[in-house]
Amino acid sequence: MPQISAENPDGNRVARARRFLMCRPTYFDVTYSINPWMNPTRPTSAEAALDQWERLYDTFVKLGHGVSLIEPVPGLPDMVFAANGATVVDGKALIARFRHRQRADEAKAYAMWFRDNGWTEVRQADYLNEGQGDFLYTGDTLLAGCGFRSDVRGHDEAREFFGVPVVSLTLVDPRFYHLDTALSVLRPGEVMYYPAAFSAPSRKVLAEYYPDAILADEADAVAFGLNAQSDGCNVVLAQQATGLARRLRDRGYRPIGVDLAELLKAGGGARCCTLELR
Numbered sequence: 001m002p003q004i005s006a007e008n009p010d011g012n013r014v015a016r017a018r019r020f021l022m023c024r025p026t027y028f029d030v031t032y033s034i035n036p037w038m039n040p041t042r043p044t045s046a047e048a049a050l051d052q053w054e055r056l057y058d059t060f061v062k063l064g065h066g067v068s069l070i071e072p073v074p075g076l077p078d079m080v081f082a083a084n085g086a087t088v089v090d091g092k093a094l095i096a097r098f099r100h101r102q103r104a105d106e107a108k109a110y111a112m113w114f115r116d117n118g119w120t121e122v123r124q125a126d127y128l129n130e131g132q133g134d135f136l137y138t139g140d141t142l143l144a145g146c147g148f149r150s151d152v153r154g155h156d157e158a159r160e161f162f163g164v165p166v167v168s169l170t171l172v173d174p175r176f177y178h179l180d181t182a183l184s185v186l187r188p189g190e191v192m193y194y195p196a197a198f199s200a201p202s203r204k205v206l207a208e209y210y211p212d213a214i215l216a217d218e219a220d221a222v223a224f225g226l227n228a229q230s231d232g233c234n235v236v237l238a239q240q241a242t243g244l245a246r247r248l249r250d251r252g253y254r255p256i257g258v259d260l261a262e263l264l265k266a267g268g269g270a271r272c273c274t275l276e277l278r
């Protein structure tokens, strides 16, 4: 089993500039349902989604992160959730293979973006995996979710492609169908998560690796507070997740609340909108 080092939880938090790929929700809509949040009979507004997304984009830019953009494709309303397009570690990109046909073509768009932007180690995954929705990099290890979207065989594929240890975690609550809806890496060695989203053996693994983790309650989890993007100091998360924000502050982090209620109608939040480029 790989070692995940746990540092002393106090002391100064250090922000590290990140590079993200994001996709404007120009064609945002909920026209199908592939997770319990999506109700196609409920009205959506691409304009409201755009507005909220622009604020999220500005937040990352103001924090000093670099943001590249991929052109949205008509007919792919979930493409705004860039996290799902690929997993990137040390300059290598493993392109997603989506479980649902409604999102399948996003993989082509993301593969093309990487190739067009000079990435040379780009591989289309053989097994189902939804990119950084299910793969969370801790700095030396990939935490890998399965149970709803990604095939567990994809975890081996990632281990082999990236040459890093992979820790498989099984999700059991359909509301938290991607790992990044149930767990967030705050910095190497520190995470926050919602225990009930995981199978009993996975809860045991998490408790062993992260005895000091912040445990979210259900209210913060359903507000998508765990779908957060941390740079090691600033933690961008749903503004409705007030309990988590308080606990992050207590640990020395700087929570930054954003309203992404429109995107939540598709079952996505702050982290879903960003694909980290490493």
Ligand code: ARG
Binding pocket: 034, 035, 038, 078, 081, 083, 084, 103, 132, 133, 134, 178, 180, 181, 266, 267, 268, 269, 271, 272, 273
């Ligand atoms: N509607 C999208 C889906 O169900 C939302 C994806 C959210 N992305 C994420 N990284 N959790 O596939």
